[in-house]
Amino acid sequence: MIEIRNLLSQPLTFQLAGEEQGLHLRSRQRKQVEDAQVSEEMRTAAKAGFVILTELEQPDGPEARPMAAETADGSSDTAVQPGEEPAAEDGGSSVETKEQPTETTSETTPRKRR
Numbered sequence: 001m002i003e004i005r006n007l008l009s010q011p012l013t014f015q016l017a018g019e020e021q022g023l024h025l026r027s028r029q030r031k032q033v034e035d036a037q038v039s040e041e042m043r044t045a046a047k048a049g050f051v052i053l054t055e056l057e058q059p060d061g062p063e064a065r066p067m068a069a070e071t072a073d074g075s076s077d078t079a080v081q082p083g084e085e086p087a088a089e090d091g092g093s094s095v096e097t098k099e100q101p102t103e104t105t106s107e108t109t110p111r112k113r114r
Contacts, residue, residue: 001035003056004054007028007050007052008028009028010027011027014042017037
């Protein structure tokens with residue numbers, strides 16, 4: 001399988017190889033096609049930098065990494081390998097931000113005249 005990803009912010013349409021069907025990609029969209037369906041038009045667009053063609057690996061055994069399973073409450077249940085720590089819920093950021101106090105006084109400050 002080949003993944004084709006549109007890199008442009010506009011839709012693209014390609015003719016599939018060996019078929020009279022087309023492939024429509026919205027802006028930044030990804031789709032998977034069979035190796036035999038990749039046309040010369042798609043390869044030319046990849047060389048020009050409009051799309052990326054990526055060959056997908058087929059998982060054939062127990063060495064394939066488990067995918068996250070979504071639980072009923074919307075959180076994901078992912079397997080953690082020994083020696084790894086689970087990722088933080090906030091995207092991995094461990095830096096705390098402190099709000100700066102804002103000055104709220106009703107007095108006006110005098111301005112200097114030039």
